[in-house]
Amino acid sequence: MANIMYWEAIQRAHDEEMARDPLVICMGEDIGVAGGTYKATKGLYEKYGPLRVMDTPISEGGFTGLGIGASFLGVRPIIELMSVNFAWLAMDQMFNSAAKVRYMSGGQLTAPCVFRSAGGAAHQLGAQHSARMEKVFMGIAGLRVVTPSNPKQAYGLLKSAIRCDDPVFINEHELMYNMKGEVPDGEYFHPLEGSDIARAGTDVTLFGYNISVHWCLKAAEILDKQYGISAEVVDLYSLSPLDRAGIKASVSKTHRAVIAEEDEAPVGVGSEVIAIINEECFFELDAAPVRVHSALVPQPYNHTLEKAAIPDHEDVVKAVLKLFGKA
Amino acid sequence: MKIEDKKRVLREMVLHRRFEERCYQAYIERKIGGFLHLYPGQEACCNGVMEAARPGHDYVITGYRDHVHAIKCGADPKAVMAELYGKETGSSKGRGGSMHIFDGDKRFMGGYALVGGPFPLAAGIAKAIQLKGGDEIAICFLGDAANNQGVFHETLNMAALWKLPVLFVCENNLYGIGTSIERSTAVIHQHKRVAAYNIPADECDGQDIEVVYEAARKAVDHVRSGNGPYFLELMTYRYRGHSMSDSRGYRSREEEELWKQRDPIFILRDRLIKEGALTMADYEALEKETDAYIENEVIKFSEESPEPRVEDLEKYVFADRETQLPWLTGKAA
Numbered sequence: 198m199a200n201i202m203y204w205e206a207i208q209r210a211h212d213e214e215m216a217r218d219p220l221v222i223c224m225g226e227d228i229g230v231a232g233g234t235y236k237a238t239k240g241l242y243e244k245y246g247p248l249r250v251m252d253t254p255i256s257e258g259g260f261t262g263l264g265i266g267a268s269f270l271g272v273r274p275i276i277e278l279m280s281v282n283f284a285w286l287a288m289d290q291m292f293n294s295a296a297k298v299r300y301m302s303g304g305q306l307t308a309p310c311v312f313r314s315a316g317g318a319a320h321q322l323g324a325q326h327s328a329r330m331e332k333v334f335m336g337i338a339g340l341r342v343v344t345p346s347n348p349k350q351a352y353g354l355l356k357s358a359i360r361c362d363d364p365v366f367i368n369e370h371e372l373m374y375n376m377k378g379e380v381p382d383g384e385y386f387h388p389l390e391g392s393d394i395a396r397a398g399t400d401v402t403l404f405g406y407n408i409s410v411h412w413c414l415k416a417a418e419i420l421d422k423q424y425g426i427s428a429e430v431v432d433l434y435s436l437s438p439l440d441r442a443g444i445k446a447s448v449s450k451t452h453r454a455v456i457a458e459e460d461e462a463p464v465g466v467g468s469e470v471i472a473i474i475n476e477e478c479f480f481e482l483d484a485a486p487v488r489v490h491s492a493l494v495p496q497p498y499n500h501t502l503e504k505a506a507i508p509d510h511e512d513v514v515k516a517v518l519k520l521f522g523k524a
Numbered sequence: 525m526k527i528e529d530k531k532r533v534l535r536e537m538v539l540h541r542r543f544e545e546r547c548y549q550a551y552i553e554r555k556i557g558g559f560l561h562l563y564p565g566q567e568a569c570c571n572g573v574m575e576a577a578r579p580g581h582d583y584v585i586t587g588y589r590d591h592v593h594a595i596k597c598g599a600d601p602k603a604v605m606a607e608l609y610g611k612e613t614g615s616s617k618g619r620g621g622s623m624h625i626f627d628g629d630k631r632f633m634g635g636y637a638l639v640g641g642p643f644p645l646a647a648g649i650a651k652a653i654q655l656k657g658g659d660e661i662a663i664c665f666l667g668d669a670a671n672n673q674g675v676f677h678e679t680l681n682m683a684a685l686w687k688l689p690v691l692f693v694c695e696n697n698l699y700g701i702g703t704s705i706e707r708s709t710a711v712i713h714q715h716k717r718v719a720a721y722n723i724p725a726d727e728c729d730g731q732d733i734e735v736v737y738e739a740a741r742k743a744v745d746h747v748r749s750g751n752g753p754y755f756l757e758l759m760t761y762r763y764r765g766h767s768m769s770d771s772r773g774y775r776s777r778e779e780e781e782l783w784k785q786r787d788p789i790f791i792l793r794d795r796l797i798k799e800g801a802l803t804m805a806d807y808e809a810l811e812k813e814t815d816a817y818i819e820n821e822v823i824k825f826s827e828e829s830p831e832p833r834v835e836d837l838e839k840y841v842f843a844d845r846e847t848q849l850p851w852l853t854g855k856a857a
Contacts, residue, residue: 220656254678258644259647260682262679267648267649269649290645293636293638299840301634303614303616303617303619307843353854361843363848386854388853
């Protein structure tokens with residue numbers, strides 16, 4: 198096991214896959230000569246050259262469509278959208294071309310591409326650089342959506358996404374690129390479907406994904422030490438499809454659920470997970486499930502307002518205490 | 525063009541025209557649903573360019589007015605009509621419809637219904653060709669109105685920057701849905717807009733197939749020789765409305781008649797008659813023969829083919845699950 202950063206894990210997955218298959222390429226703004234805004238493609242330009250590590254013009258719709266077109270012929274492009282906010286400009290191609298081409302061609306064409314993007318609110322980046330857009334991507338037929346919460350997942354999910362014949366959107370987080378964690382020394386493929394139990398528990402299930410897994414883990418620690426509540430933390434690294442069986446299994450065990458997301462409500466992972474709980478194990482519930490989410494506002498610049506707009510582990514603790522009638 | 529080729533292409537163009545007219549009839553009979561965009565009037569564009577290219581070898585992509593492009597690349601007219609009928613035997617197994625005809629084996633990469641959407645896809649196909657080192661080219665057929673989308677400019681810039689083997693064919697039929705080019709576009713002659721990107725561009729008459737063919741030969745040679753992209757604008761006209769719900773109230777019948785004086789099929793037919801290679805009786809026989817083929821084979825096949833099974837509703841959303849299990853479950857060998 199190597200203890201490496203999230204960005205290093207992503208870089209390593211790129212490097213291994215590009216060394217293995219000459220049709221794996223990567224493209225995006227500043228990913229080549231500059232090495233990538235978050236260093237996720239560092240050193241690849243020098244190693245694989247400009248034909249395979251493409252510094253693109255700032256034309257998100259254009260270069261995303263270009264990568265998708267190349268994938269029709271078996272090229273496996275890893276397309277980096279520097280910020281998920283810029284992905285709005287590429288969504289026509291991602292949704293109308295990549296996600297639908299297999300279906301509307303009756304299975305003849307497929308778009309095996311990977312879209313990687315940094316989402317989430319960082320520090321005071323304002324309304325147009327702080328978006329969470331999971332809820333938009335997870336509702337698209339034909340598109341897989343995964344979101345790594347640690348370096349191991351960041352490495353293994355990217356490896357699997359490159360190999361998979363379906364288009365995959367990988368939602369990363371601006372605040373997580375320097376997070377350290379254990380990654381297997383040998384080649385490792387994280388499943389694109391399912392969920393991970395990040396911490397086992399018996400009294401309540403805390404569902405999180407990406408950065409909110411860390412709020413849940415911190416909350417579970419506090420709940421255990423200060424309140425004697427045993428919380429299970431389920432990491433929903435696959436947002437599309439969501440792990441119906443995993444959600445059912447955990448809630449059937451704990452009988453209570455809190456879903457924590459950085460995305461805003463209404464519409465999102467929280468509402469979807471609650472719908473699944475209702476469909477799969479409603480009568481197992483001891484209390485109505487609760488969601489913890491951001492306020493529905495364009496992200497404010499002011500530090501205090503920004504902090505108020507986004508939840509954290511304390512909000513998760515509060516939600517759990519409310520479930521137990523302790524708040 | 526050689527006489528034999530012209531005679532063969534005339535036969536194809538008559539098939540293309542009669543096929544489209546038969547679609548019109550089937551739509552009126554409610555055998556075909558959805559939107560239907562027909563090609564009559566523009567036949568010399570697709571045929572002239574593809575005579576200069578290599579159908580089935582070069583990759584072709586286009587918009588929603590796509591039936592004839594698919595057939596010209598080698599798609600079976602029966603499969604194309606069955607697609608319009610929504611049948612399992614259709615070129616997209618009934619899942620695509622008129623605007624989404626595909627034939628992967630013939631390298632017809634599809635019809636797309638977002639105006640301008642195929643521009644970057646075509647450049648991507650060219651990028652794949654460049655990476656793989658083949659002698660194919662990508663050919664992108666779109667209308668003039670697509671050039672008002674942002675991706676037109678984004679794609680031209682990238683295609684020129686990376687010297688991609690892609691030929692952009694602009695079929696300038698003077699209307700974007702129901703708005704004339706004068707009312708939507710500051711520059712009527714589209715090839716002028718391309719000059720800004722250092723891409724060689726040419727414009728010619730899109731009604732005379734021999735003119736199109738000569739211009740396309742130069743264009744195809746340029747791209748296939750590794751010189752990067754090329755833009756060819758063909759001045760043409762669609763006889764019917766944008767789609768079936770269009771009553772053509774935005775243009776005069778006189779204008780339509782004027783264009784019909786320069787019908788691409790009649791221009792070729794009359795030239796062959798003048799050259800002594802064809803008689804009017806031959807031509808009339810060809811029309812009858814074509815109609816009989818469409819009725820007895822194409823329509824019959826489409827009528828008799830089965831519907832897709834409802835159980836297969838979700839088939840083709842994702843790749844076959846069994847083949848993807850190592851990545852979906854993480855249990856890679």
